Amino acid sequence: MFGTTTNMPSSVFDELWQLQQEVDELFGSWSSPLGIRSPPRGSFPAINVGQTSERVDIYLFAPGIDPKSLDISIQQNLLTVSGKREIKAHAEASYYRQERFSGEFRRVISLPEDVDPDRVQARYVDGIVQIGVQRRESARPRQIEIQ
Amino acid sequence: MNEAEVAHMATNSEVTRRGPSATAAAQSGRVSSGETPVRPPVDIWEDKDGITLCADMPGVSKDRLELRIDGNNLIIEGQVQLELSGKAEALYADIRSSLYRRTFSLSGELETGKIEASLKDGVLTVHIPKRAELRPRKIDVAT
Numbered sequence A: 001m002f003g004t005t006t007n008m009p010s011s012v013f014d015e016l017w018q019l020q021q022e023v024d025e026l027f028g029s030w031s032s033p034l035g036i037r038s039p040p041r042g043s044f045p046a047i048n049v050g051q052t053s054e055r056v057d058i059y060l061f062a063p064g065i066d067p068k069s070l071d072i073s074i075q076q077n078l079l080t081v082s083g084k085r086e087i088k089a090h091a092e093a094s095y096y097r098q099e100r101f102s103g104e105f106r107r108v109i110s111l112p113e114d115v116d117p118d119r120v121q122a123r124y125v126d127g128i129v130q131i132g133v134q135r136r137e138s139a140r141p142r143q144i145e146i147q
Numbered sequence B: 001m002n003e004a005e006v007a008h009m010a011t012n013s014e015v016t017r018r019g020p021s022a023t024a025a026a027q028s029g030r031v032s033s034g035e036t037p038v039r040p041p042v043d044i045w046e047d048k049d050g051i052t053l054c055a056d057m058p059g060v061s062k063d064r065l066e067l068r069i070d071g072n073n074l075i076i077e078g079q080v081q082l083e084l085s086g087k088a089e090a091l092y093a094d095i096r097s098s099l100y101r102r103t104f105s106l107s108g109e110l111e112t113g114k115i116e117a118s119l120k121d122g123v124l125t126v127h128i129p130k131r132a133e134l135r136p137r138k139i140d141v142a143t
Helices: A010-028 B003-010 B014-018 B021-028
Strands: A046-051 A055-061 A071-075 A078-085 A094-098 A103-110 A115-125 A128-135 B042-046 B050-056 B065-070 B073-079 B089-093 B099-105 B116-120 B123-129
Touching (some): B050 B099, B065 B123
Antiparallel strands (some): A046 B089, A078 A103, A094 B042, B042 B050, B073 B099, B116 B123
């Protein structure tokens, strides 16, 4: 937007761009109500949820955690993930930025009603916790043959 | 109406507009140029040896990470790879881009030729040493 007309240093750009993103998100969600359990924007960890007719996949963007410290539970269609990421500060260093999340986190995600809480798998790859939940057979689309 | 449905309606960006293709692009490794990258959060600190930068880039594997020096700038870039089944539909998305990018300008006392980087569990660590002659020296006082 300003890129071609001014000569601002890139750090200023970074800030402007972030502001622009924030405004976009604000207006993007302006008229819709928020999920009652949804956390503020930018909460740790970020979550994406994808679905097919067979399963629902939840991706938690949780880099640098010990997967053993995670507590994942599912009750009916409510998935709860809690854990901790502790970032130790270096005592003999001076910090310029500390943007990364440190501390305990907990997120609750409501999934479609037809998920099967008995068939859940989770794994941790490249800083993403992937949780796959199967959906119940009865909820899947079925082909009906004409007699 | 559950949270996911609300979020689906509320999203006015990549995933909703382009459907599952935004995330599918990440899977197949295509870089879509029109995508607005996510700025990874960073910690940056300095000690007597140099400057260290830590960036959260979950979902980026070593072969999808790019670190480069362009003039005076350090550019970090990574492509997210999610394991999706091809026809997955997004229900909810905090991360609406499959690309991370952030740029920092460096200063002259840093040895850009000796940058070291490592990536573990989605956390990138970059160490940029200071030129040896510019590191603070302790001067002993003769008695």
